[in-house]
Amino acid sequence: MVREFREKPYMHDLNAAILLAAQLIYTGDADLLEIIGLSIGVSLTAVLASCVIGMLLGAAIAVLKFRGRGAVTILLNSLMGLPPVVVGLGVYLLLSRAGPLGVFGLLYTPTAMIIAQTILVMPIVAALTRQVVEDFYAEYDEQLRSLGVRGRRLVTTLLWDARYSLITVALAGFGRAIAEVGAVMIVGGNIDHLTRVMTTAIALETSKGNLALALALGIILVGVSLLVNGAVASLGRRFGRSRYD
Amino acid sequence: MIKSILPLRAVELGYIANARTLLDGISLTINRGTFTVVLGPNGAGKSLLLRLLHGMLEPSTGTISWANGSSADRRRRQAMVFQRPVHLRRSVEANIVFALGALGIPRKDRSGLVQLALERAGLTAARRVHARLLSVGEQQRLSVARALAAEPDILFLDEPTASLDPVSVHRIETLLIEANARGTAIVLVTHDVSQARRVGQKIVFLHDGRINGQGPAPSFLDNPNSDVARAYLAGKIIV
Numbered sequence: 001m002v003r004e005f006r007e008k009p010y011m012h013d014l015n016a017a018i019l020l021a022a023q024l025i026y027t028g029d030a031d032l033l034e035i036i037g038l039s040i041g042v043s044l045t046a047v048l049a050s051c052v053i054g055m056l057l058g059a060a061i062a063v064l065k066f067r068g069r070g071a072v073t074i075l076l077n078s079l080m081g082l083p084p085v086v087v088g089l090g091v092y093l094l095l096s097r098a099g100p101l102g103v104f105g106l107l108y109t110p111t112a113m114i115i116a117q118t119i120l121v122m123p124i125v126a127a128l129t130r131q132v133v134e135d136f137y138a139e140y141d142e143q144l145r146s147l148g149v150r151g152r153r154l155v156t157t158l159l160w161d162a163r164y165s166l167i168t169v170a171l172a173g174f175g176r177a178i179a180e181v182g183a184v185m186i187v188g189g190n191i192d193h194l195t196r197v198m199t200t201a202i203a204l205e206t207s208k209g210n211l212a213l214a215l216a217l218g219i220i221l222v223g224v225s226l227l228v229n230g231a232v233a234s235l236g237r238r239f240g241r242s243r244y245d
Numbered sequence: 246m247i248k249s250i251l252p253l254r255a256v257e258l259g260y261i262a263n264a265r266t267l268l269d270g271i272s273l274t275i276n277r278g279t280f281t282v283v284l285g286p287n288g289a290g291k292s293l294l295l296r297l298l299h300g301m302l303e304p305s306t307g308t309i310s311w312a313n314g315s316s317a318d319r320r321r322r323q324a325m326v327f328q329r330p331v332h333l334r335r336s337v338e339a340n341i342v343f344a345l346g347a348l349g350i351p352r353k354d355r356s357g358l359v360q361l362a363l364e365r366a367g368l369t370a371a372r373r374v375h376a377r378l379l380s381v382g383e384q385q386r387l388s389v390a391r392a393l394a395a396e397p398d399i400l401f402l403d404e405p406t407a408s409l410d411p412v413s414v415h416r417i418e419t420l421l422i423e424a425n426a427r428g429t430a431i432v433l434v435t436h437d438v439s440q441a442r443r444v445g446q447k448i449v450f451l452h453d454g455r456i457n458g459q460g461p462a463p464s465f466l467d468n469p470n471s472d473v474a475r476a477y478l479a480g481k482i483i484v
């Protein structure tokens with residue numbers, strides 16, 4: 001076994017994987033497309049939900065003065081590093097038949113995966129938004145107060161002016177969501193044609209010894225990430241992001 | 246239209262921070278349509294005084310009172326131009342529209358006021374330019390245009406021309422003199438004696454957190470009623 005491994009250098013696997021990846025994409029493999037679609041669908045939905053909650057929460061913490069603000073900030077910053085498997089386990093306990101939300105029967109569905117990834121990504125979006133908005137607020141504070149801007153208008157103004165930085169925040173969240181495997185594996189179960197996404201497929205193929213296929217899927221996953229980031233960057237350029245921001 | 250929120254009366258204002266008395270015993274009245282220059286060396290407390298008058302900070306002692314209006318009226322009818330221009334990350338025009346919206350000017354009145362403000366400031370051609378792409382002089386002109394767009398009763402300015410070239414300085418001074426002629430009271434902070442001479446009607450000389458002399462502009466500048474002011478006006482370094 002060991003000898004065989006030595007005789008088959010990594011390069012061989014890598015070449016085979018690249019070929020396989022190209023072939024899978026070129027032939028438009030139906031299973032692959034389904035997996036990619038679900039990956040993007042689940043992670044994009046989770047990021048969208050995270051942005052709605054996390055950006056408002058982050059901005060609110062940035063502009064409100066309340067007792068324990070420092071502690072909340074520290075908590076939020078540490079939640080950025082939540083281990084996906086722990087989040088997966090927590091959501092599993094919530095959604096399992098015996099759990100408090102068991103009646104909804106959500107375990108092993110894409111919805112469960114979205115919930116888990118939202119819990120994973122929301123703190124990242126909130127913590128980074130808090131930092132970004134706080135910096136903008138420091139710059140704008142006096143001018144906006146002079147104009148009588150307060151409350152909701154203050155928050156929306158800061159969020160809107162920070163929009164280009166916040167796109168980067170959303171991308172960071174998306175990167176985290178699309179790449180994680182622990183949470184979706186536990187609450188989704190990697191069921192073929194139902195909850196299988198790219199990362200869980202990679203984990204499965206690796207464990208079955210199909211290294212070339214696993215590696216091919218990995219290459220495609222990185223490609224998908226690149227495509228999403230590239231699309232956002234070019235949209236940003238079209239809508240006037242430039243050096244003065 | 247409510248009556249002017251002026252006169253503004255400040256009585257015995259004091260400001261203490263970290264056990265340091267930064268302003269002390271400042272009494273001052275700003276009447277409608279006047280042009281007051283607050284003159285003084287760096288660190289005298291000019292910026293601090295302006296922030297107190299504009300309501301950015303609460304005085305430690307003393308009172309500030311306005312003749313008329315609710316607190317919302319007072320916010321709407323006064324404006325301030327800060328030393329460093331801060332513009333939102335949007336176009337020149339959108340910055341003025343935003344300010345009018347924030348001040349509660351009805352939507353239907355905004356575009357007319359924006360147009361007028363742009364014309365007066367000579368920024369009509371630059372209306373669609375991103376505000377942060379303007380030159381420093383233009384940015385400060387936009388600050389003044391934005392502050393004047395809603396025709397405030399009083400405008401505070403904190404060294405608005407401190408880092409500008411002579412042409413930009415002249416254009417801003419002209420904007421201020423014109424606004425003053427339309428009835429807006431101006432309170433301009435500067436450390437520039439020649440600027441005080443060019444635009445001021447009344448001079449308040451601030452030194453070390455106290456009013457150290459005041460009077461009508463030409464006579465005070467020619468013959469100040471305090472020794473420190475005389476030294477400062479003669480170009481001596483005072484400490």
Ligand SMILES: Nc1ncnc2c1ncn2[C@@H]1O[C@H](COP(=O)(O)OP(=O)(O)O)[C@@H](O)[C@H]1O
Nearest residue numbers: 262263267285286287288289290291292293294
């Ligand atoms: N908010 C503040 N808290 C504490 N000290 C301040 C504050 N604002 C100004 N100061 C201090 O008050 C003094 C006067 O400042 P400032 O009003 O900016 O002077 P000027 O505008 O005349 O140059 C300075 O010593 C400054 O450090």
Ligand SMILES: [Mg+2]
Nearest residue numbers: 291292403404
């Ligand atoms: Mg100052």
